[in-house]
Amino acid sequence: MTLATIQDAPPAAVSGGPDDAVLIVDHLTMRFGGLTAVGDVSFKVGRGDITALIGPNGAGKTTVFNCITGFYKPTEGMIRLRQADGATYMLERLPGHDVNRVARVARTFQNIRLFPQMTVLENLLVAMHKPLMRASGFSLAGILGLSGYRKAEAAAIDKAAAWIARIGLTHRADEPAGDLPYGDQRRLEIARAMCTDPVLLCLDEPAAGLNPRESGELNTLLRLIRDEFDTSVLLIEHDMSVVMKISDRIVVLDYGIKIADGTPEQIRTDTRVIAAYLGVDDEEVAAVEAEVGLTGASA
Amino acid sequence: MEFFAQQFINGLTLGSIYGLIALGYTMVFGIIGMVNFAHGDVFMLSSFIALICFLILTTWLGLTSVALVFLIVLILAMVLTALWGWAIERVAYRPLRGSFRLAPLISAIGVSIFLSNFVQVVQGARNKPVPPLVREVFVLFQNEQYTVTLSYKQAIIMTTTAALLAGFWYLVQRTSFGRAQRACEQDRRMAALLGINVDRTISLTFVLGAALAAVAGTLYLLYYGVVSFSDGFVPGVKAFTAAVLGGIGSLPGAVLGGLIIGLIETFWSAYFSIEYKDVAAFLILIVVLIFKPSGILGRPEVEKV
Amino acid sequence: MAQGSTIGQVAPTVAPRSTAALPALLKDAALFALVTLGLAIPVVAYRTDLGQGTGLVLTGRWGLVASLCLAIFVLRLAQRLVLAEVSRRRDARILAGVAAPPVAVRPARILGPLTLAIALTLPFLAAFGSGGLSEGRYWIDLGILILTYVMLGWGLNIVVGLAGLLDLGYVAFYAVGAYSYALLSTVFGLSFWICLPLSGLFAAAFGILLGFPVLRLRGDYLAIVTLAFGEIIRLVLINWTDFSGGSAGVSSIPRVNFFGVPFAAGEGGFAALFGLSFNPMHRVVFLYYLILVLALITNLVTLRMRRLPLGRAWEALREDEIACRSLGIDTTITKLTAFALGAMFAGFAGSFFAVRQGFVSPESFNFLESAIILAIVVLGGMGSQIGVAIAAIAMVGAPELLRNLGFLRAVFGEGFDPNEYRLLLFGLAMVGMMVWRPRGLISERTPSVRLAGRKS
Incomplete structure (x- = not known):
């Protein structure tokens, strides 16, 4: 179709992660002037999964989103989208609107x-x-x-x-x-x-500002999308209760760098995540450890 | 070479006037992100104010000292035009904050139409000539074929512009108003949270912009010796072009852009064709906006998603 | 830079919560009057006129200044009193738990057909009312003038009202249309009926040519660039004498014919063909119906487009461009279609203008003309078709009618010409609309499609 289409995708440079990936982010770097908002981030989104992208404020989550959905052109790196029939698109090379029109990646906004x-x-x-x-x-x-x-x-x-x-x-x-x-x-x-009709749906903080009832309705909707449609979900979320409940996989960013990538259970026990995500304030660590159901573990 | 030098002087004079008007565009754009479309007409209005003050001083009060007349006219024009700037912001722009995207611009177009027709109604449609205030020239260079001169008028225009820019620069960089203004440019909501009176700062920005336009208007009258109600439009668009060329939001950029536009226009008229000089200015505007909307000294805009 | 980006979030204008005390109101109004005095001091108080010789003569007009200040004082006082009363009533209603009164009947329902009926029968009404076709000419000419602006307003409404692109150089496309017919007919002898579609196509082509590079720009830059483009077209028409005849323009443009049959006396003319006695008014009436049909076509196409995906994409673009891009809509192409379609209708209107006048010159296509058309669209309520029509009638028709009212002269003196104040009022009205009713006089948006009541 265009330069951006490759039928035989090269073997993924990203190791680990799900075997059948719908999205492969490969050594993504985004700089604004002298500021590196995202530095060398790689991860995969598994087909049919709900993958969460988490991290403290300013960790570069929305920048990653904007690169994936064609609003920013990454400084370096590749973002590949593989549809179920094997067609692969290099998202960073598509014009903004074609990310949705051709590659079928949809998004919502913060x-x-x-x-x-x-x-x-x-x-x-x-x-x-x-x-x-x-x-x-x-x-x-x-x-x-x-x-x-x-x-x-x-x-x-x-x-x-x-x-x-x-x-x-x-x-x-x-x-x-x-x-x-x-x-x-x-x-x-x-x-x-x-x-x-997206293959990949990117949600930027879908639960932000929702009350508990609305949050529940949102969870139901997301599960419905995962179970009844051929759509994989990538979401940014701060609300840990939502993230832990519905994600199949979690990617953690801090200062523009990926610090962890795994199942909710793995992330829950990752000491780097806890330190980075929560800062080093002991009281806060304890509070959030309790929230994610991790009591007694220490750094 | 002599011809070139002469055109260079003429271009700088014209450019000073454009630069003064451009500052008003760039300051307002910097602080509330709108193109103050009526600014050119404020400039025209100030020229009329200067004209009437001048006539009152010379014909009725019989003042003869050129320097004194010029100074009084300049100050009166600045004060009275500043009042107009304040009133326009208060009535036509302030209520629109938070309205839809195009509302301030449409309102500004309304103000522009109002001002030019207001002046036409109250002052009539004919050109208003004034006798030349100063005729003397400095001869800079002379040979058999050509004389390069700097007229007193041009000298006055350039020195007034330079002096006012220096004062203005001090105001924006060194005073608390300047700090408040720069803070509002960066983040209006945060500035308000820090106790800056945002409304007053914006008002003052309009007042300052109008006062600078009044300087330009007075100098324009001094230089060309004639003004008409329709004189706001073309210089307005050219000054806006200057602001964009220099990088909208940047104060030195506005002056630089003004000088460049003045020079281009003068040389274009001198070497190519005088008929198409306005076309040249408009083309520059289009080309700059398409290829380098951040201008020479401006910062590129990052799209917020 | 915090700014609400949508029309829906307009903050209400300042309305004092509690009924302010009268002394405070008086003080406020006095302040307004004082500012007015300051504003009026040189420019209103002294009028400059060319006297004998070369110098300017000053005439004092302090009486005018005083009445101006008084008028502002009274107006401001009245405004504050009314505002206070309105907000008091609203508060009372809210306290009493009564819902807002139902919105009055949607005026579009009655106004639309009524206006259309008058428009369709105007030549007959004029003939009967004035006692003869020739006597009714004034009214028919006025109708043609208004309809031209209605058509231009509807055309620009596609660009500004639907797609949300502020085009300040719309008159350039009108000029392209007018000169297309003027030059094609005088140089190549082409008939009006061939030139009419060609004019539209040329104008649309110009629209695409300009639009392609500039439609990426943000709203206000786009406005300024279109303005510059409009001025360039006008300046080129003035200066490129070999091509356009310069400021003298193009004259003796062939007149309109009845699809090949000339409006002439004698054999083979329109009157003879239809067995009527010859009357020069036939041509005028034909012109009237021609512009009416052209305007109605513009309207129908717009209404149709609104219900098509492209039209919906225009409106979506007006609301949120970034969201559009995320939904796979090519924003540049979508804007370009709106721009080109709007330009095409301006082109049609331009060639009509040329055939009606028989003469075109660059001065008919200055920025003011663009501003008037824009004012019509803004006052009509961007996006509302009937609103635009009514605004055109009010802004073009009303000053014409007022000019002929004798009592105004009696009040304001012999030299009074409302047309002088027309643009002044246009400007004020544009500001007033943005402040008080930013969505126009008739601001209700009808959904392009409804789910309720659909058979499924």
């Missing part, structure tokens, strides 16, 4: 980015831009009102309606998205990303 004046339904239809554009003959057939487009639009609306039902917003489907409460907006943003 500070929700919906189309606030458009309705819930319209928000989801915008996400189905690519198939609908094709069906409308790039607007030419659509403007003449040909029936092919009408069928495609009806199908798109059905799909959107199904997602609206999944996130429990059917009764508010025709209201502006900006009028929804915060938690609903978060789930709508995830549903919108899912409407692009």
Whole structure:
């Protein structure tokens, strides 16, 4: 298709991690002027897994996200995405919008980015831009009102309606998205990303600012995505209870460097993680050790 | 060579005026991130204020000392234009903070249309000429074919600009207002949390910008000896071009950009074609914005996701 | 730089919570009057005029300044009193637990068909009202003028209202359309009906040419660049005399014909063909319906586009460009389509302008023209079709009508011409709209598609 497509992917330079990886981040480095935000980070996201990217504030998590989703061009390194049929894309070489359009990586944002004046339904239809554009003959057939487009639009609306039902917003489907409460907006943003049929869904702090009930609804939605769709999930999260409960694998960054990578159990007992993630304040360490269920272990 | 030298002097004079206007654009952009589209018309208005003050002083009060008249006119124009700058910010821009993206710009276009037509209504549409205030010239160089001169006017313009820039530089770099202003540029919310009166700082920025535009307006009147209600638009766009060229948000950049635009315009008119001199300025604007929107001295913008 | 990026989050303008005491209000209004005095001191108080000889003469006008200050004082006082009353009532309502009163009937429902009905029958109304087709000419000409601006407003609405791209050089595309017809017809002798689509295509091509490099720029830079482009087009038209005739423009542009049949007296003319007696007004009425049809096409295409994925992508782009990119939408191409489509309609309108006037010159295409069209879109409420139409009627039609009202002259003196104040009021209205009703007079957005009531 383009330079960015390689049918026979070279053997992964990243050792360890899941065998069937959907995303392989390989020696990723991102510098802004003199500041190295991300230094030589490598990790994999397993197909069908929920992988969490954690780390203290300023650890470079969102920068990694922005590199993966095409908003930043990495200074060095490769980011490869392998679809189920074996097609591989070099994400760092794709133009921004093609990361979603061609490689099918979708994302949400730390500070929700919906189309606030458009309705819930319209928000989801915008996400189905690519198939609908094709069906409308790039607007030419659509403007003449040909029936092919009408069928495609009806199908798109059905799909959107199904997602609206999944996130429990059917009764508010025709209201502006900006009028929804915060938690609903978060789930709508995830549903919108899912409407692009992604192979990889990247969520930037999906639980931030949610109350316990909304947090529970979010967990249900994420499990549903993992169990019923062929979508792997990569998420940034601060809320350890969410991370430990739903992740299959956790990658820990600190000062732009990967310091640990493993299952929740492995991370739970990793002393470097505890030291780095929590600082060195003993009281805080003890508090969070208790929270992650690790009592009695010491550095 | 002589011709070149003469054009260089002319270009620097024009560039000083552009630079003074450009400072107003760049300061406002730095602090609230908006293009103050009406700034060119504030400049034009200040020229009218200077004109009327000048007429009152010379024809009614019969002042004859050129230096005294110039000084009084300059100060009056600065004060009265600053009041306009303050009022415009208060009425047309302040209520729009937190409104949608294009609102301040549309409001500024409204102010621009209002100002130029306001002046047309109250002062009439015809050009307003004033008798030349100073005619003397320094002869810098002379041979049989050519004389390179620096007129007193040009000398006044350059020294006034330089002196005001020095004072202005001191204000921004060394005073508490300057610190507050730079803090607001970096992070308005944090500045407010640290007890800086953000509203007042923004107001003062507009006041300063308008006062500098008034200096430019007075000098413009002195240099060309004529002003009309439509004179805000083209110099406004050129000064904006200067601000962008120098790197919008950067104060030395604005002056540098002004000088470069003044020189380019003068040389373009002298060596190529005078008809297309405005086209040249507009083209520079487009080319700079497309290829180097951060300008010469500006910092590149990192997109926040 | 903290800024809310959406229209939905507009902060309410300052409304005092408690009813302020009268002395405080008086003091506030007096302060306003004082500032007005300061602002008015040189420019209003003294008018400069060319006297005999070369010098300027000053005329004092302190009476005007005083009445201005008084007017501001009264207006401010009234505004504060009204504001206080409004907020008092709102607070009372909130305390009483009563919901906000239901929004009044959506005006678009009635206004739209009504305006359309008047537009369709205007030539007849004018003829009956004035007692003859020729006598009604003034009204039909006014209708043509307004409809031209309605069409331009609708065209720009695609760019500004739907896609959220502030285009300050829209008039450049209007100029491209006008000169396309003017030059193609006078130099190559092409007919209007061939030139009309060509003009649109040329304008769209210019739109793409300009849009491709500049549409990546952030909002306000884009505005300035389009402004510069508009000025370049005008300056080139003025200076490239061999091509465009310079400031003298192009004259004797062929007039419109009835799809090949000329509006002429005698054999083979329009009147003879249809068995009517010849009347020069036939051409004017035809022009009226031509611009009406062109404007309605613009409207229909816009309404259709809103329901298509591309139109939805435009609106999404206006709301959040970064989110669009994350959903796989090519933002540059999407903006370009809006820009080109808007330019195309300006091109059509331009060639209509040329065929109607029979003469074009660069002065018809200055920045002010762009600003007027933008003001129409802004005041109409960006994105609202009927709002734009009403704003065009109010801003273009009203000053024309006021000019002919005798009593205004009686009040303001013989030399009073409302047109002088038109732009002044445009400017004030633009500021006022942004401050009080940033989403326009008619601001309700209709969803392009609804889930409720759909058969599944």
